[in-house]
Amino acid sequence: MSMQFKFTESMQVRADIILKAYPSKGSALLPILWLVHDQEGCISENAAGLVAEMLGISKGEVLEAVSFYDLFNAEQKGLYHIKICVGPCCGLKNSKWLLSYLENLLGIKAGETTMENRFGLSTVECLGYCADSPVMQINDIYYDNLTPDMLDEIIGMLNR
Amino acid sequence: MTLIITKYFEVDDMHRLSVAKDHGAYSSLEKLFQMSPSDVVDEVGKSKHVGRGGAGFPVWNKWNFIPPNSDKPVHLIVNADESEPGTFKDRAILERDPHLLIEGMMVAAYALGVKKIFVYFRGEYRFQWKRFIEALTQAEDEGLFSSEAFKCDVIVHRGGGAYICGEETALIRSIEGERGLPKEKPPFPVTEGLFGAHTVIHNVETLCSLPFIISNGADAFASIGTEKSKGTKLISISGHVESPGVYEVVMGTPVASVLATHAGGTLGGRRLKAVVPGGTSVPVLNSEEALGARIDFESMKEAGSLLGSGGMMVLDESACTVRFLSDVARFYANESCGQCTPCREGTGWIKKILNGIESGAGSDRDVQLLVDVAEGIKGKSICPLADSLVVSVQSFVRKFREEFKQHVKLGCCPFN
Numbered sequence: 001m002s003m004q005f006k007f008t009e010s011m012q013v014r015a016d017i018i019l020k021a022y023p024s025k026g027s028a029l030l031p032i033l034w035l036v037h038d039q040e041g042c043i044s045e046n047a048a049g050l051v052a053e054m055l056g057i058s059k060g061e062v063l064e065a066v067s068f069y070d071l072f073n074a075e076q077k078g079l080y081h082i083k084i085c086v087g088p089c090c091g092l093k094n095s096k097w098l099l100s101y102l103e104n105l106l107g108i109k110a111g112e113t114t115m116e117n118r119f120g121l122s123t124v125e126c127l128g129y130c131a132d133s134p135v136m137q138i139n140d141i142y143y144d145n146l147t148p149d150m151l152d153e154i155i156g157m158l159n160r
Numbered sequence: 161m162t163l164i165i166t167k168y169f170e171v172d173d174m175h176r177l178s179v180a181k182d183h184g185a186y187s188s189l190e191k192l193f194q195m196s197p198s199d200v201v202d203e204v205g206k207s208k209h210v211g212r213g214g215a216g217f218p219v220w221n222k223w224n225f226i227p228p229n230s231d232k233p234v235h236l237i238v239n240a241d242e243s244e245p246g247t248f249k250d251r252a253i254l255e256r257d258p259h260l261l262i263e264g265m266m267v268a269a270y271a272l273g274v275k276k277i278f279v280y281f282r283g284e285y286r287f288q289w290k291r292f293i294e295a296l297t298q299a300e301d302e303g304l305f306s307s308e309a310f311k312c313d314v315i316v317h318r319g320g321g322a323y324i325c326g327e328e329t330a331l332i333r334s335i336e337g338e339r340g341l342p343k344e345k346p347p348f349p350v351t352e353g354l355f356g357a358h359t360v361i362h363n364v365e366t367l368c369s370l371p372f373i374i375s376n377g378a379d380a381f382a383s384i385g386t387e388k389s390k391g392t393k394l395i396s397i398s399g400h401v402e403s404p405g406v407y408e409v410v411m412g413t414p415v416a417s418v419l420a421t422h423a424g425g426t427l428g429g430r431r432l433k434a435v436v437p438g439g440t441s442v443p444v445l446n447s448e449e450a451l452g453a454r455i456d457f458e459s460m461k462e463a464g465s466l467l468g469s470g471g472m473m474v475l476d477e478s479a480c481t482v483r484f485l486s487d488v489a490r491f492y493a494n495e496s497c498g499q500c501t502p503c504r505e506g507t508g509w510i511k512k513i514l515n516g517i518e519s520g521a522g523s524d525r526d527v528q529l530l531v532d533v534a535e536g537i538k539g540k541s542i543c544p545l546a547d548s549l550v551v552s553v554q555s556f557v558r559k560f561r562e563e564f565k566q567h568v569k570l571g572c573c574p575f576n
């Protein structure tokens with residue numbers, strides 16, 4: 001955790017392109033944060049400090065943004081970060097019940113991670129896949145029209 | 161039936177420039193560049209095209225606010241932040257025909273003399289964002305953004321997961337590198353927006369009708385739809401229907417026919433209870449009101465709701481309206497940016513009361529309290545986020561008060 005953050009070479013190239021394209025350095029905050037997040041899976045304090053330096057803003061401003069925008073994690077949320085939608089449309093398709101099922105399956109509550117950080121579980125309010133509800137997202141993959149059987153299968157597969 | 165936006169949604173690989181071109185993509189450009197920018201503005205004005213982002217503001221009126229001889233630049237922002245529960249129509253465009261949006265952006269940018277376009281993407285739409293960039297890169301490589309007739313830069317900006325950033329002043333701040341906190345209007349973005357420039361913001365769907373207007377003429381567009389609502393509307397249907405999805409309908413189409421034909425009727429043929437017709441920010445309609453309404457701005461208003469984003473959520477007789485509203489309230493409480501006290505505190509309070517009632521721990525007083533809190537925070541914030549929850553609460557309690565009372569009386573949810 002106390003590791004010094006540094007962009008990989010290819011990420012640094014992308015960062016330079018972004019800095020050139022944006023009208024002011026500070027305005028590149030979100031795209032630069034995305035690069036950090038893509039590389040590390042989270043935005044550590046240490047990385048926030050580096051981003052602040054890069055953009056000529058305070059570290060406080062960077063940390064404020066990290067906490068304001070829901071998609072940025074301040075710490076890693078597990079190898080497989082499960083986000084299950086409990087928004088109104090998924091709610092109509094019993095997503096709360098699926099959430100309990102998932103919590104039992106993993107032995108954790110929403111907001112927690114399993115031992116050795118294999119699974120992290122979060123609830124989200126709407127993923128925009130309302131026609132295919134109930135839905136969840138694991139890292140970049142969406143799973144729709146979920147049933148308990150599917151949850152068994154998916155978690156079983158990822159547990160191997 | 162005339163399809164303006166979804167015409168090629170079933171074609172594979174429409175995000176590839178060659179495939180899109182085989183299906184007419186960018187065919188409006190030849191005519192566009194023969195017209196003067198002000199002719200294009202006039203043509204769009206004649207079409208009576210109205211924005212599809214939820215507020216229902218006429219496109220031409222927005223454009224007309226740009227002072228003719230200003231020395232400030234004009235920026236165009238494409239609002240692809242689509243984050244309202246039940247709304248996923250822009251996502252469909254971004255996945256299935258991103259070149260249509262790019263062509264629409266070009267039309268608007270040409271008309272308004274825009275040299276910089278910003279496309280603000282919902283952070284969650286990662287796949288769609290990548291696909292859009294792929295399509296855009298192909299269009300740029302083809303020279304579409306660097307020709308004699310048209311030169312323009314495009315910056316694709318990915319949001320960080322905040323519903324409030326769909327609101328235009330918050331969106332602007334978010335591009336400028338700040339947290340997305342809405343600002344008082346005026347000044348409106350078109351007067352003083354992104355980096356101080358005149359800024360025209362449009363929803364994805366709004367821009368996608370522009371190529372049709374140019375290719376076929378304003379009259380052709382204005383001949384589709386109703387007196388005040390021209391063209392077609394994308395409806396994203398979710399909830400208790402057999403075939404949820406995104407459908408394009410001519411403005412004025414009866415809700416009953418959309419439900420029966422496109423959506424395939426209610427799940428298992430169960431009785432319809434309620435329809436929220438335009439995303440979670442609009443009042444709910446009971447089944448009678450919904451079945452009597454049409455998909456257009458005026459009819460939805462008459463029925464007691466709004467067309468909004470066209471996110472149509474269907475609740476059948478098995479649905480608990482209290483639970484649904486409770487889910488809606490939790491969304492707004494989470495997404496309140498926290499800047500205005502009535503919104504920050506009020507949405508949280510409403511969420512708590514509803515949670516109590518839904519779980520069976522509420523009293524009759526709580527139902528009244530709910531209505532009072534909603535009334536108390538109405539119209540007291542910088543942006544309409546809290547008011548959106550207020551209209552939901554008021555309409556649900558008014559139309560389904562019995563269900564709220566039943567929860568209180570039974571001490572549990574009667575629908576479990």
Ligand SMILES: Cc1cc2nc3c(=O)[nH]c(=O)nc-3n(C[C@H](O)[C@H](O)[C@H](O)COP(=O)(O)O)c2cc1C
Binds near residue numbers: 210215328363366543
């Ligand atoms: C809280 C809030 C969220 C909004 N979210 C969106 C959105 O995701 N997409 C959108 O196009 N408009 C959204 N709007 C409306 C925009 O502020 C703006 O009116 C719209 O983008 C203008 O586009 P149009 O003129 O093409 O309709 C939102 C408004 C509010 C108050």
